[in-house]
Every structure is written in structure tokens, then in C-alpha cells.
Amino acid sequence: MQLTLDKKVLELKHTFSISRESHDFQNTLIVGLEINGKVGFGESTSNPYYKITIESMMAEIEAIRSEIETFDFDRPEIFHQFLKDCQLSNFAICALDLAAWDLYGKIHDKPLYEVWGTSKDYYPITNYTIGIAPIEKMVAKMKEMPWPIYKIKLGTDDDVAIVKELRKHSDAIFRIDANCAWSAEETIQNAPLLKDLGVEFLEQPLKADDWEGMEKVVHQSVLPVIADESCIVEEDVEKCGLHFNGINIKLTKCGGLTPALRMIEKAKQMGLKVMVGCMTESTVGISAIAQLLPQLDYVDMDGPLLIKNDIAEGVKILQNGELKFPELAGSGITMK
Known part of the structure; x- marks a missing residue:
């Protein structure tokens, strides 16, 4: 198996x-991982x-290049x-794991969603x-990219006022991500105001380790709460089940598609979104995420929409949020 590593800068x-x-x-x-002319x-x-x-990450991987x-x-x-x-970081493992799955699908001439026994007939739309x-500027961004679902990053002194202003300019679904910036009391107080403004859920309002605060929030918030920074690896899912209504899995943080599949199964067993x-x-990572879509309730895979210089072809996000899947197997990735 031939290994290639390439650093890219996305603008x-x-x-x-x-x-x-x-x-x-x-x-x-x-x-890149290559076997007999097939590259994942x-x-x-x-x-x-x-x-x-x-x-x-490159240093970690280079240290075991011969073993790989x-x-x-x-x-x-x-x-x-x-x-x-080999005790690589999850971020390094993720890149290798995504390449391995893309390669596996290409070797067997099937897209990964078929390998996993799912169909792309239904999938959630990315925010x-x-x-x-x-x-x-936030309003200008919305007008530049009309979209059915927006994730709005907050964590300022005027968060509710920001959402009120944005609501004047769009009928889209809003999701709020405070990235650990709120307190439990602030979250509980903001929730009914935000619900009235058409917000669907709150993502990681409290600091990642504030489990006591999240226990209050999950029982008192009128909006569902989704774990992000509190849910990094497989072992976190069970604890999040007692403190959140759902989890947001990041492939880079958990170590790729392999653990993500297990996290999805565990979360569903627990009744979590x-x-x-x-x-x-870039489209490399996003095309891997897209293979999981039939198994998901929500998805945030707008990376290629946020960058000027996408470096690959693969799953394409269309203007209305629908997707065009490539005919190529695996995750469907080719590098530009």
C-alpha cells in the first residue's frame, strides 16, 4: 500500500x-492510500x-510509514x-481512516452508503x-447565500438581538451554536426567546466539562440541546445521553468513519438525535461525511461552500441544499 501526504491551505x-x-x-x-492503481x-x-x-499529524504518520x-x-x-x-492522534487516524474507507469502496466498486446497507433516497440537508x-455582515452573508437552514455562531453580549435581526431577513430554519460561551442560566433564559424566533436547537451552549450545568439545561430548556465539544470520542456518547438530546459527531475528533459508525449506532440505541x-x-472530508447521511437526523457539511479554492471533486452540494453524488465508488473523491 503506497502512502502519500500533502499539506493544503484552504482560503x-x-x-x-x-x-x-x-x-x-x-x-x-x-x-492518499493506493493499492493496484486504486487510490483512496x-x-x-x-x-x-x-x-x-x-x-x-505528518510527523506521527511518517513515524509509522513503513508499517502502513x-x-x-x-x-x-x-x-x-x-x-x-500505534497511538496516533485521532486527527491523524481520521485522515488515514477516511482514505482507507474510500479505497475499500473503490476496490469493491461500491459507494460507501451501499457498503453500509443504506440508500441515498433520503438524507438531511446541510445547514x-x-x-x-x-x-x-451576518445579514450580508445570508443574502449572499440563500439557504433553507442556517447555523448561527453566537457567544456575544447581544445574542438574542442578533437572532432577532437575522430573522427579519430570512424564513429559514435557524440552529444556534454558542461554542461553550453561555452559562446554564443564560441558556435556559435564552431558549424560549430563541424558540419564538424559529430556532430548531442549541448546540453546545456550555463549556465541555460543565456536566452539572448541562443537567439543568437538558431538563429546563424548551429547545433541544446537541453536544459537540462534550462529545469527542466513542466513550463520551453514553455520558452525553444523560445531559443532551443529541450529539454532533466530528470525524476528525473521534478518529474517522470507523468510530463514527459505532457512535451513531450507540446514540440511536439511547434515543439521541x-x-x-x-x-x-474540503470536498475530500465532506464526501466522506456524505456517505453517512442516510443514518443521520442533521448534518453540518458546508465546508466546500465556505472556501474559495476547493481541492477535490466528489459529492457536490447544489444551491438548494440537495446533493449530487458522483458515480465513482467509495467516497467518490478525485483530486483536482
Whole structure:
């Protein structure tokens, strides 16, 4: 199995701001795995919150390059366990795991949703993210990209007022992501006001480790609450079930499609809503997420809509939120 590593810099269409950071570019690592002319591609982005850089991921992977290239590849799940045993970070494992699944699908000439026994006849529509900015810029972004569902990043002193102003300009569904910026009391107080403004749910309103606060919120909020920063890996799902109404799975954080499939199954067993989110990936990472869509209640996979210089072809997001799936198997990825 031949391994390739490639650092890419994605340029964002607009400065992207959340409650804790802002950026204009997103560094990303593209991994290729090739067997007999079939190439699978995977992706993981850098992330300062989790102290992950492209260089750190490349160093981890290079340290076991020979083991990867001599690995007797059969099933992605077995390859994933090998990577876990090598103690790579989840971000590095994700890029390799996505490449392994894309390769597996291409070898067997099936898209992954078929490999997993699902159909793309139904899938949730991705939201489009509006980052924190002066209100006139947030409105301008909405007008630039008319969309049926918006995820609105909050975490300011005027959050409800922001949503009131945005509501004047759109009848779309709103989802709110406070990225850990609120208190329990603030969340409970904001919820009925936001519900009246057409908000569907609240994502990660409290700090990731504020379980006591979230226990209050999940019982007193009139809006559902979805875990993000509180739900990183498989072991987090069970605890989140007592403190949230649903979970948002990030492939980069949990370590790829292999654990995500298990997290989806566990969450459904517990009666939780299931969402998969992105980390401003290119079409490489987004096409992998798209393979999970028939299993999801919600999805946030707008990465390619937020960047100027997409680096791949694959699943294409159309203007109305519908998708065009490629005829190529696996995740359907080809690099530009």
C-alpha cells in the first residue's frame, strides 16, 4: 500500500469567527492510500483548540510509514485498530481512516452508503454556517447565500438581538451554536426567546466539562440541546445521553468513519438525535461525511461552500441544499 501526504491551505470566502477564535485560512492534510492503481483519499484539518497542526499529524504518520505501507489491508476496521494501537492522534487516524474507507469502496466498486446497507433516497440537508461578525455582515452573508437552514455562531453580549435581526431577513430554519460561551442560566433564559424566533436547537451552549450545568439545561430548556465539544470520542456518547438530546459527531475528533459508525449506532440505541459536523474541510472530508447521511437526523457539511479554492471533486452540494453524488465508488473523491 503506497502512502502519500500533502499539506493544503484552504482560503475562506469570509473571515470565520466563533466565540473563541477567528481565521481566514484553514490548513488541511490530505492522505492518499493506493493499492493496484486504486487510490483512496482522506482529510484532517488543523485545529488550535485541540493543539493539532498539519506538521504534527505528518510527523506521527511518517513515524509509522513503513508499517502502513506493508500493512496487509483487508477491512478498514482492522486498519483503524492498527492505527489506534500505534497511538496516533485521532486527527491523524481520521485522515488515514477516511482514505482507507474510500479505497475499500473503490476496490469493491461500491459507494460507501451501499457498503453500509443504506440508500441515498433520503438524507438531511446541510445547514450553512454564519460566523460571528458585525450584524450587517451576518445579514450580508445570508443574502449572499440563500439557504433553507442556517447555523448561527453566537457567544456575544447581544445574542438574542442578533437572532432577532437575522430573522427579519430570512424564513429559514435557524440552529444556534454558542461554542461553550453561555452559562446554564443564560441558556435556559435564552431558549424560549430563541424558540419564538424559529430556532430548531442549541448546540453546545456550555463549556465541555460543565456536566452539572448541562443537567439543568437538558431538563429546563424548551429547545433541544446537541453536544459537540462534550462529545469527542466513542466513550463520551453514553455520558452525553444523560445531559443532551443529541450529539454532533466530528470525524476528525473521534478518529474517522470507523468510530463514527459505532457512535451513531450507540446514540440511536439511547434515543439521541444524531448529527455529523465538519471542521471546514474540503470536498475530500465532506464526501466522506456524505456517505453517512442516510443514518443521520442533521448534518453540518458546508465546508466546500465556505472556501474559495476547493481541492477535490466528489459529492457536490447544489444551491438548494440537495446533493449530487458522483458515480465513482467509495467516497467518490478525485483530486483536482
